[in-house]
Amino acid sequence: AQSVTQLDSQVPVFEEAPVELRCNYSSSVSVYLFWYVQYPNQGLQLLLKYLSGSTLVKGINGFEAEFNKSQTSFHLRKPSVHISDTAEYFCAVSGYQAGTALIFGKGTTLSVSS
């Protein structure tokens, strides 16, 4: 079984500041890793994913994440945030088999103010 822990429920930052949203996972098998974003009153949108290869993954809107197998982490980073990045961010894992449901963390609310 897998589980995901997002260590911060809320992260307030000022515009143009860097941000890191933390995600740790637990799994007895190898997993795929994802970050999704949910803007107010919208559905979930994939930001980035780690399937294999380079542990540094770049996604949309200037976000990137680094897979650290030894620390079982997949933290999301952005060097300079915008007001428009205000949203809920979800970290998720899935097993390798087709049809494996995504296991989500509880989400981190990123609030960017000017």
Add this chain to the structure above:
Amino acid sequence: GAGVSQSPSNKVTEKGKDVELRCDPISGHTALYWYRQRLGQGLEFLIYFQGNSAPDKSGLPSDRFSAERTGESVSTLTIQRTQQEDSAVYLCASSLEGTSGTYEQYFGPGTRLTVT
């Protein structure tokens, strides 16, 4: 192309009534998932359909919940005798399961269910 669509977008129902939620996946997507998102919580997996295989119902919270899918198209999630704890946003996702290199699930906008 069109994304995943869900209807209704909002549903308010009285406790004890039955509700049906609809999901139209992306055309050609063989896999379809239902998730539930309760306030302040992450998404909880409910049920998974893949082609004509028997669905994975392991996430359904009680026998009041059921879902059907016609082939590789529309799915309906039915909740019977709704309870207040069923209030949540119900999200549907579809994916091109089974093809190499693609494990991305595309999500619909969700149906917000409020049980009064």
